[in-house]
Amino acid sequence: MARPHGWIFVIPLTAHTSYGYIFNRDVSSLGEVESDFDAFLEADGVSECEQRAVIPFPNFVHRQIYDGAVARIGNAAAFMEPLEATAIVSAQLQIGMVLHLRLNRSVEHLERDSPLVNRFLINNILCYGLFVGWHYACGSTYDSEFWRYARDRAWTKFRKAADPELVGCDALRKFDEMIELISQPVIGKADWNRMCGVPLTSYAQISQGLGH
Numbered sequence: 622m623a624r625p626h627g628w629i630f631v632i633p634l635t636a637h638t639s640y641g642y643i644f645n646r647d648v649s650s651l652g653e654v655e656s657d658f659d660a661f662l663e664a665d666g667v668s669e670c671e672q673r674a675v676i677p678f679p680n681f682v683h684r685q686i687y688d689g690a691v692a693r694i695g696n697a698a699a700f701m702e703p704l705e706a707t708a709i710v711s712a713q714l715q716i717g718m719v720l721h722l723r724l725n726r727s728v729e730h731l732e733r734d735s736p737l738v739n740r741f742l743i744n745n746i747l748c749y750g751l752f753v754g755w756h757y758a759c760g761s762t763y764d765s766e767f768w769r770y771a772r773d774r775a776w777t778k779f780r781k782a783a784d785p786e787l788v789g790c791d792a793l794r795k796f797d798e799m800i801e802l803i804s805q806p807v808i809g810k811a812d813w814n815r816m817c818g819v820p821l822t823s824y825a826q827i828s829q830g831l832g833h
């Protein structure tokens with residue numbers, strides 16, 4: 622759920638419900654975030670709370686996820702901002718690709734295969750990053766400093782950050798193609814299954830929901 626200082630996730634589990642407020646500490650103070658969080662929790666009828674924690678996390682992708690013998694999986698390999706819940710699917714892809722090579726390719730292909738696996742996995746994380754950044758840039762109902770920063774400052778750097786010359790993969794081209802497709806009045810059936818990190822349908826959903 623969008624909030625003035627970011628967004629709140631709510632995860633109902635069997636015995637308790639987890640709440641988290643994602644914010645940018647360079648933009649909002651902890652006090653501002655806490656008071657908005659308290660107002661939200663009160664409105665949601667939360668009377669009891671376990672201890673809170675403030676957890677800083679980096680967004681990153683390791684340049685060498687798989688070296689042919691050892692594979693980095695999960696948070697050891699990459700982490701992308703949690704707006705689109707991409708961590709578990711990334712770990713599944715990492716495990717799946719490495720297992721596929723170990724089980725189906727003979728060792729003489731290793732030197733050629735592992736750079737390809739790394740490039741694919743890095744590209745995939747960058748595609749997630751572009752999708753997440755674009756989602757933020759599409760904004761929210763709040764015209765607050767957090768959302769203005771996402772749109773006017775962070776997002777304006779995406780071409781430089783994902784420059785194929787710098788990152789060695791083509792996430793940016795795939796992303797541009799998605800935006801071009803959703804800008805068309807009609808999307809042909811042949812394109813329905815195209816992806817850039819997430820399927821075209823997800824791009825269409827965000828763009829319609831947020832009025833891109």
Ligand SMILES: Cc1cc2nc3c(=O)[nH]c(=O)nc-3n(C[C@H](O)[C@H](O)[C@H](O)COP(=O)(O)OP(=O)(O)OC[C@H]3O[C@@H](n4cnc5c(N)ncnc54)[C@H](O)[C@@H]3O)c2cc1C
Nearest residue numbers: 632639641694695696697700703705706707708709710712
């Ligand atoms: C509240 C919340 C909601 C989330 N929701 C989603 C979601 O909806 N979808 C999604 O894709 N992702 C989600 N994520 C992110 C996802 O859960 C994590 O990115 C993922 O669990 C990372 O897995 P991991 O195995 O790399 O690390 P972890 O799950 O953190 O596992 C690391 C393990 O190592 C253990 N450990 C650490 N240090 C040591 C040590 N020195 N010796 C021995 N053991 C050690 C830890 O106890 C832990 O069990 C969420 C995260 C949080 C916090």
